[in-house]
Every structure is written in C-alpha cells, then in structure tokens.
Amino acid sequence: MTVGTKERVAAGIGENAPRPDGVAKLSGNFAYGSDLWIDGMLWGATLRSPYAHARLVELDITPAVVMSGVRAVLTQDDVPGRPTFGQVEPDQPVLCDGVARYWGEPVAIVAADDQETARAAVEAIIVEWEPLPPVTDPDQARAAGETYRDMVIRRGDADAAGSVVIEGEYETAIQDQAPLGPEAGLAIPDGSGGVDLHVTSQWIHIDHAQIIASLGMEPDDVRCHPVGIGGAFGAREDISLHIHVAMLALRTGRPVRIVYDRTESFAGHVKRHPARMRYRHEADDEGRLVKVTVDMVLDGGAYAHTSHAVLANASFFTVGPYKCDNVFVDAAVSRTNNPPAGAMRGFGAVQVCFAYESQMDRLAEVLGLHPLEVRRRNALGPGDPLATSGQIVEGSLPTLRVIDELESIPMPDAAIPDDPRRLPGGTGLTTPKDAVVRGVGFALGLKNLAFSEAFDDFSEVLLILTPAGLEIHTAAIEVGQGLVTICEQIARTVLGIEAVAWLSADTSQIGSAGSTSASRQTQMTGGAVYEAAVGLRDKILQQFGGDELTNDGVYDRGELVATLDAVTADGPIEQWVRYRHPPTEEPDEFGQGNPHAGFVVAAHRAVVDVDPELGLVRVVQIDTAQDVGKALNPQAIVGQLEGGIAQGVGFAIMEELIVEDGVILNPTFTDYLIPTLLDMPDVGSRLIEEPAHWGPFGAKGIGESPTISSTPAVVAAIRAATGRPLNRVPVRPQDIAGV
C-alpha cells in the first residue's frame, strides 16, 4: 500500500459533528420509554394520595382484584424487600405505609390487560383517608428540628465589618423540570426469577441499587437498561415507577408497562427546592466584599432524595464567583408535606445566585458603580480561596474574561419594536409601544463540576476496536445534551478513526458511569473515553511499532506499517477504564476544606421590555459568556446555552408550581407555563476556552451554567426598567404592577 496523505479525522473534537441519534429522532423512529412495546404486556397504573398529609384509614383492593382483566393489585405489604427507597437516605415508602406525606404519593399499583382496565381498577379500589394538617412552612419545620441536613459555614472574622451594608430577603418558588417525555418504563421478567427494566433514568446504577434492595433480590437478578429519554434536567435522577413496574412484572410473570400522564408526571418526580434566603453583604467603600452573612432554608418536601447535596451546593455557592474573607452561613433543608424536592439543573446554585446577584446589584447601586464593575472588583479567579469553604481554586476560572466578553457582544437595536409579537403581552395585544420601558441587567453564576464532598465519583467505559470500527460501551445516559456525539468525537480525535459507535450498556455489562447530572458527563464519561482511547492507541502503536494511528492504520515516521484490518486481524482490541476526577474532601464541621473538583463560571446580560403598568415582560435579548474549558462541539454547547437560558427565562417570569396545603394546583401544561418561541429572546453566545485542570482536552461541563445566572439577569433587567425591588422569582405581573 502506498503512503497516503494523512488527513485529520473528520468529525473530531472542535467540530459540529452531527448527533448519531439525530436521524432516528427526526424520523419518529427513536424509542423513548413511553414507546416501548412488547406483545403480551400488561399495563400498569397507580393509585395516589389526594392529600398532602393523611392517614390511610382503609384500603380495600378487593373490588379491583376481582375485575376481569386485572392481573395484580399490590400495596406496601407486597414489597418483597426493603420497604423504602432513596438514593442518599432510604426514607420514602415504595408504596404508602399508612400515612401519605405528599400529594400524589403512590398508594397501590395495578397491572391489567389494557390501560382502560388498569385505570378502572385504580378507581375501583376503596380507600378512605383521615386528613392530617400538612406541614407546609419550611421555617416552621426547621424550628421544630425537622430537617434533612443543616449546614454551618464559619470562615474568617465574625467581627469584620464593612462600611456599606446591604440586607435583603429573597425567595425562589418551585420550578419543575417539565421534561417533555413522561416517566415511563417496561419491565420484562427473564423467566428465571429475575427482571429486565427499561425505565427512563439519568443513572441506571443508582436506580439498580435501590431497586434490588426493595425487591429483595441479588444484583445479578435485575438488569437496568438505558432507554430513550425525552429530557431530564434532574427529574430522572430519583426513582419514580421503577420498583413498581418491576414488582408488577415479577408478581404476574408478564411484561408490564407504565407510562405516566402529564399530571402524574408532575406528581411523580422531584422538583427544584424552593428557598428563602436572608442575606447581609458588607463591603468597603470601593465595593469589595468584607463579610457575607446568610441564613437560608430550602424546602425539601416529604422525602430526602438529594436534599443533602443540594443544601451543600446552596451553602458553598452562597457568595457566588466572588472573593470574600469572612463568610457565615446557616442553612437548612426542611422536611415538610410539600412536593419532594431534589435535583434540577443548577442544583442549589440557582436559588442562591438569584439572592447574591440581587445583593451585588444593590451594592453597585449604593456605590454608584456599574453592575459589572462591582463584580470585576470582587471576581474570583485561579489561586483564590472560595469565599465559603476556603478551597483554593485550581485550574481555570475566567471570571474577569466572562465579564469582558459579555460586554463585547453587541446590544440589540435600541428602538422598541413595532410588531406586537415582539412586545410585552405578545399576541394578547395588551401593550402599546409607548407603554414599554426597556431595562438591562447582568448576572454571574458559579457552579461546581461533578460530584463533591468526597463522593467516589467515577465513570466506566469499555472501548472495543473491531474491523468495523470502534465501539464505545458505557452505561452513561444520553438525555439530549449530546454526550453521545462528543464521546464519539473524543474517540475519533484520539484514535484517528472515523467509524465510532456508541453502544449503551446495561447494569450487568459494565460498571457505573455516574449520573447524567452535575455538569459532569462531558468530563467524566468524556474523560473515560479519552483515557481509554489513549490507552488503546498506545497499546496498538506499541504492538505494531508505529508513532501515529489514523483512519488508514498505524504509521511509523510517515509510513503505513499496518492497516486497521491488520491491527484487528487477531480479534478485537479492548481497553477498559474507570475514570475518576481529582479527589474531593468532606468539609469540616464549619464547612471548611476542599469539597469540590472544579468550578465553572458564566455571565449573562438580559435586555427586557416591560409594561410596568400591567407587569408584563418581553425578554428581548440575552447574551452569555461561558467558561467552557475547551469547546468539543461548539454547536452542542450553544444548544445547551440557549436551552438553559430558556429555562432561566422561564424561572424568571413564568415557571412556578403553585402549591396550596401541599397540593399542586397547576400540574398541567395549560397552567405550568414554559416559554414558547414567542417568549424566547435572541441569544448571543461567547465561548471562553481556558482549559480545565482535568477532563478531556480541558473541556468543562456546561450543562447547568446557563440556567443559573440567566434568571437573575432577567430580574435585574426588570428592576432596571421599573425600579421595583422584585425579591422573588418567578416575578409575577402583580409584583411588577405593584398590586
């Protein structure tokens, strides 16, 4: 064979490689959890508590059991193993244990020949409740000692004082992830006592551990398989119907499918924690932070889920990407009868960002500084101690650069638009042009990368090189963010091989990849792919005496010495890796230490048009400068930034689950409003590449950043337009109109 021109492999890192699942998704052929189907399957349905807090006085399943077509009706007594589940603290009953502690808590489950019969059977169950007074105030719960975790941060001098004091109280409401795909799954008995589960999930291994405990089964008896996910955003990090569908399949010996409808979905997954935050910032005359004192309570709802870690994040990021030597935080996450809270994109960093950025704006205003100037003066950078834990920032943290780059993005046309679709109120035609006031606001946000506080965080990947190309085997979950794409890109670039295929593995085939959350998969599973690819490449080069691997094969000083066919002539070549990020520590009792593996920073500028009299808002433009480490796929990053901003805009001005006495009043898409194309602003993005100190090619996870500071930027812009204090998100029309 002649020496070919070695060209850089196509669709490697830095390119906008297309999604491998794109064609199937565009053609309607991609299988989501709710699309799964197997002949002979039964349909499951769930009886839920109509109360947030009530004693189960009577539960008589007989009328359901005797119905024709009903194959199983199960209650808590039927849970074969541990009666509770939970990924940190197993405190939630698989099925109601005699007291319902939140609205929609599952009480009984049914499997029947068809969906109609299953639903009718749920209706037929006789259930009598004795309503109990629900605990709905997280402050009261905290005062009564009902907390999942309390955090204390004591750093610096309690007597330190600044010449400028800013005090504020802030509140964030409940945001729902509202993924479009509902919770769904199919359980298939394997014929030898075990079960295969295909359930929507962000982390099948953590599901698996909880499922086998409650089923009372050995690890090998249960296999959790990845399945197509219609969005996640944290909603799929905890168990929903997994154990139920498995119990029904094992009891009936037949495949069982459960698909939640939209109202069940709202009841059936954890929410973003609502928060109340009392802040006191003290600064010197130049606007440099001297001391920050915070007291906050998050509402964890009825069960623990990931509340421990959310509270830690809220506490450690309570000051934001700013330096401050004296920080005092008292924080708690309460147990109430409100909807259980858990993971949602931003994970504790969102709530405090709204508070600390509101404080920074007020500080700027008091000192007559530009909002970005006060942030510049306090910007946290590499080598600085994090204000809360004192951890020295390692690697990159381009706080000053995100500010500079943000300012370089052109502002929108200053003229108020003519088209009503561009005005507050939109097609509702509420607002004449001359009633519109424009405002501009800014915010920065800080987030940790991957899991913190000494968690053994890793991702396993197995690469197999065959004559047909490279296979990536992993249990990492693609939720839409594009992990499948960038892992393939990483492998192509390292190995020089174009034919790369992502092959999802179940829990029996490979170890955990960790959760698709915490902005971690690009660095963790991407890092595992990178490390495995390097290992595989070096092994091949060594074996065949080359110095470069390409699509053609192994080269040595420019000469092709072995084709890919020759390389794999003796069979596939494998490389397995368990990748870990740098170790993190448990903080001490005062929150001091090195709890984080790394940080990512972003900045947002929002331009809004407001109708102050009616309190309506049209977000005109949002610009963002994002610390990305290295842009592995710029198009995918921009997709994350724009999508995250949409959720941030939603949280700023419309997205709220309204809960009264623990009951969700708006569990539908008619009343839980998500921004449409007519609500979404134009977005300008700048990607800042300063390599991270770990992870593939220096890339950082950026999945959460865009939701964190976009919300406070929008609120700051509304404040700038109206002069209203706006200490709560979402901002409601009555808050702006002042009625």
Place this chain on the structure above:
Amino acid sequence: MIVTFTINGEERSATVAGWESLLTVLRDNLGLAGSKNACEQGECGSCSVIVDGANLCSCLVMVGDCEGTTITTVEGIAHGSVLHPIQQAILDEGGVQCGFCTPGFVITAAHLFAANPNPDEEAMREAFSGNICRCTGYGALLRAFDRLAGDGT
C-alpha cells in the same frame, strides 16, 4: 367501531372506541409511535399530525371523527432513508436534543412551508408557538427554519 383512513399514503383500519384520541390509536393500535404523548392537552405540539391539510394536535382529535381522512405523521415525511430537507436542516443546525418535540416541529414545519415557503421570522415564531421545546431554547430550530425560508424549500 372500525375507522379507516389513509396514513402516510397507505390505507389503514383500526378497531377503536370512538372517543379515543387519534394519538392513542396511532401509537397503540397502528405502531406509529413517532407522534409523541407529552401533555395530551394540546399545549405542546409534540403529537402534531396533518389531517386533511390541517395541522392538528392528534391528542385532541377524536378518532371516531377521522373516518375517511388523509393523515400525515412524522413517519411519512422522509423519502425512504433520505431525510426531507426540513429534517436535514434541523439536524445540520443542531435542532435535535432529546428529540421528544422534534416530530411535532417537523410536522409543523412541513405544514408551514407547504403553505408559505418564505415566512419572515415573526411569522415563523408565531407558526411554531404551539410547539414547545424544553431543550434547545429554539435557537437552532429557528436557524434551521431561517435557512429553509431562505432556500424557498
């Protein structure tokens, strides 16, 4: 009752209860799961299908009312294995993330561009205002549609 209609050029029949939604029948009786069940109340557009020339939320169409209709679902848009230009543009611009809304956007785009090959941006924003996307923030989708409008496809 038995309902007969033409779906993606093929005559199909299904035994149904008249009150069932077209979406349910497509997904559960006819094996056409491309139309998605996200909200089932006409608030997200994920189940959009074209019925006798109208773009409808199939979750709100009673199947009993579909006798003799001609229906196009997302499965009927591509030409065999070759993506329709609308699908290709969405793919190229990065408009697919989780993909659950994607079939609805493909159908709405097919309906829009058939009626109006060169919509301006505001018209496009309004035409797609019934299709919720939770992942992309719409930017990539809008860029894809801009490109199509520019092409006059």
Place this chain on the structure above:
Amino acid sequence: MDFLAAGDLSTALDARAEHPEAELLAGGTDLMVEVNLSYHRPAGVIAVRSCEELLEWEGRRIGAAVTWARLEDGPHRALAQLARTIGSPQIRAAGTLGGNVATASPAGDGLPWIAAIDAEIEVASQRRGTRIIAWDEFFVGVKETTLAPDEIITAILLPEHMPVSQEFAKVGVRNVMVIAMVNCVVARGEDGFRVALGSVAPVPIRAYRAEEMINAETSISDAALTEFARIVSDEVRPISDHRSTEAYRRHASGVLARRLVERCLAA
C-alpha cells in the same frame, strides 16, 4: 351509540334527541382534555364539525363550527384579534367559536366579544326547532348555560348595527398560548362604548357603570379615562386562583379597558 359523525344538522339533531346521554363534539379541544387527563369516558359522541349548516358564515350569522383559524382571517377586528390568541395554531385549526360558547369557561376568549357586541346564540332542537337566546341569558354560571340537553348551538348571530370600531386584548404571563387572566373587548358604536370582560366573573360581563360614565363624557379627557378605569376595576367580580389574584385582575381590567378605549378612539 358509540360515535356519530353528523354530516348535516338534521342528522345531528335527530341523534341528539335520541341519545340525550351523548356528548357533542366540535373541535375537541375541550372534550378531549377531559378524556385524556380526567379519564372522562363519553357515553356517546355526536360530532358536528362537518355539519354544513354549522360551517356557514354569512353576514350576521357565524356558524357554530367555524374554526378560530377562519375567524382569525375574518372581517371582525376584535374577533380576529382574539381568535389569534386562542391556544396554538394547531388548536385554532380545530377549535370553534360554538365550542367556546358551549364550554362557557369564565376565561373563554370569544365570550367578551359576544357580550360587547350584544350577539345572540342560535340553538336548535329536533322538537322545538330554532331558539334565539340573548348572550346574557345564555351564560349563567361557570361552565353553565341555558342550552337544553337536546339542543345544539348552531350559530352566533350578530346585531344589525355592528360597532364602528372594536378592540380586544388579553393578559397572560406568556406571550402566546395562554389562558387569560383577564380578557377584554371594547366596541365603539353609534351609541357609544361597550366594555366586556372575561375571567373576572363566573360569566362574561359588561362594565355597564363604566360604559355609562364614559358615554356621558362629551370629550374624553385623561382624567375621565382614569375614572373610567377605576370604575371598571370596581365593577368586575374576579377571584384569586392559581392563575392570578383578585387585586391584579381588578387592576388589569381597568388598564385594559382604558387602553382599548384609547385604541378605539385612535382607530
């Protein structure tokens, strides 16, 4: 009976007489939500969207099965404006004015227009033939009307003298596809302004006191408009619920009514 797709009115009326338990289906945008999310199972369905008589729209008679998509492009300005705010393009291709009237939701966007122009509801039954009902005798409560079980809404009848100008606006926190916190139509005719609002009472209402006040003004000053808005706010009877508060709805009612009067004056 399971399902009947009626091709003409007499077929529909016969079925309605014979099957009083059956439900009427027009665009399906309300009924199917009940089916999907409340697991409502109709004992029978009579579909009327293909009844020719209900699809006719001529002069003062708008057939009940005329869709929002058609109304959006129609000659009645406020009706076209409000039609454009109803749900999404997909909803507007299916949903009908008659369906909006039949559902009689307090937030129904078509209803303030009917109230503002003093339209009438034409209904028919097999036994009693056609009956014409004034709008304020038709809507009697939340999702409650005086339509008899054997009747079908056949048309909305417009008055002989239509307003010279008419304007609609609707407040919601989303810029499109949103249920109204308040919706409002102001019509200006020979006899002055008429002001109708929705989502602020169990039924669509007219702000008669405010109308009287503004129509007594010879030239409409800023102060008069302020007083007018105050009276509108006072006159509405909203509640607080998960969509808005009573106070905001009162406030927004006044603001919208005033702005729409200004728009009518500028027209």
